[in-house]
Amino acid sequence: MAKNKKTFSTSSSGSLTPWLGIAAVIILLDQLTKITISKLFTYGEELYVTSFFNLVLAHNRGAAFSFLQNESGWQRYFFTAIGIGAALYIVYLLKKHAGQRMFCWALALILGGAVGNVIDRLIHGHVIDFLDFHWRSLGHFPAFNVADTAICIGAALFILDELRRVNR
Template sequence: MTVRWTQRYPRWTWLVAVAILLALDQASKSFFSTTLALGESVPVTDWLNFVHVLNKGAAFSFLADAGGWQRWFFIGVSTLVVGAVSVMCLTQEVGPLDRWVGAFVAGGGGGNLVDRVQIGAVVDFLDFHWRGIHWPAFNLADVFVVCAALVWCIASMKAPPRQPKPQKTAEELHR
């Protein structure tokens, strides 16, 4: 029986997945930022608009009006998170699910990090709404990170309980 390439080379698979997710995010942001004027909104359905907005803050525009220091703060936080996840996925023996979740975190976090470094804000283009109530606009990178967090939370609730390591007796310690 042959082992699939993705199983033989999990780290390369991870790098390819991150690159694909990052490319999808950046391509979609580029498309909407060149197709729509800043602030423009195009209705798609009764509950979805495509928009072109810039978010200088974090989720839900948290700290968006903080005066500029937040750009460097979010660049630092993003670098730490994407870096730590990348190191774990590339150097440690992690399970396939953890590696895929890590790819989505690194791809999404990296996509928003690229925006913050290049233009000082994150390009958002998806605007869901219902009866005049709008969810804050977001992008594919946000979708990747949120889906990864949800999968990780669900998986952690279903994980089998860990068996405690047996304690060594004093006699075993002195051998």
């Protein structure tokens, strides 16, 4: 009697649980770092770490790179709604494509980052940023956080996964 062999499938096989676990770890790391920085720093306070990196407590009421930062406050609700909608759609995609490892890694990182920033908007009305990179006379890159880092890594993995898929 032959045993049934399980084959790796890139369709909908697989569990949603590991991907939600990855997202949960990102959310936890993001929130713990933001709580720590908020307790140790006052708004705008900087700590020199290296010639190209500081820790700073910054608040971003806008989106990436402080887009719409100086608006009247409507952006809080707009970006919160976008974040929640994106999170729901990502969970749907994770469930549908749970067997596609790199695709789901990308989605899980993006999900964790999006939810981390939505939590900030709901609790504080802004996103807490604290990682400040700069280079000599070129100035400072906009401050960011663990959630933003996870979103960027997830986006890079998503592009890499798509390029791999196209080259097959």
